[in-house]
């Protein structure tokens with residue numbers, strides 16, 4: 001298996017002092033396509049979004065490795081030039097399972113993924129009552145991931161996440177991140193930071209390890225923009241709620257409109273053209289490219305248009 005393009009690109013960005021990777025959270029084909037159409041050069045596959053969209057369930061450790069890896073792979077396959085960073089929760093079991101998870105993510109073309117130190121019945125990092133595994137169990141997860149990566153001759157970026165801040169405090173969280181880096185992680189992710197001071201401190205304390213910032217709308221971390229995140233020294237910032245919040249708000253609006261008025265009025269863009277109609281949705285998902293491909297290959301399905 002050749003080295004994956006996405007992972008190499010992500011690694012190159014991590015070593016570029018001028019680059020901060022800003023990745024919107026997407027959870028399905030359409031949200032990924034919308035983010036790509038706006039020009040993002042990286043995507044984040046949110047585990048929470050995968051749980052809510054594929055299972056209709058909250059982020060409580062209910063997704064299986066296959067729910068997550070398949071979703072990540074579908075998203076990564078939409079544009080192989082755009083690295084996908086994916087949530088891998090706890091790795092879904094002990095070292096053997098974490099190694100299998102890593103292999104699956106690599107085979108799905110994921111560029112980077114995060115592994116955390118919650119128990120396998122985990123929950124969103126911005127909920128209360130999180131429980132953790134001990135530090136050895138955590139570093140065994142990271143070691144298993146690094147081992148699987150090496151065994152496959154690949155360079156997927158391993159992002160170590162700790163949820164220890166909530167129950168064990170800052171110092172223990174930093175110790176865990178340092179132990180994870182020593183075990184083979186490339187990037188450090190302190191989940192649930194609750195102040196800008198903490199954000200600034202973590203980057204300095206973990207240097208030269210690149211740090212990861214999680215901007216969850218309605219979560220416990222104060223939201224800062226990409227410019228500020230870059231100034232603080234973060235190398236990757238994700239906005240996991242981009243897809244979830246937009247689907248939540250827009251779907252509610254449209255469902256209410258249909259329920260209350262019996263119809264949905266067309267939306268129009270600034271030039272008066274219908275916006276968001278069936279053709280727009282198919283087009284953002286590649287309708288023209290599909291028909292061009294078919295023609296170029298000598299197919300005849302689109303000779304009369306589509």
Ligand SMILES: C[C@](O)(C(=O)O)[C@H](CC(=O)O)C(=O)O
Pocket residue numbers: 025045046047048049059087123124125126191214216240241
């Ligand atoms: C980053 C995260 O793991 C995710 O699944 O997107 C979540 C975010 C969320 O629940 O919105 C987390 O921070 O735990």
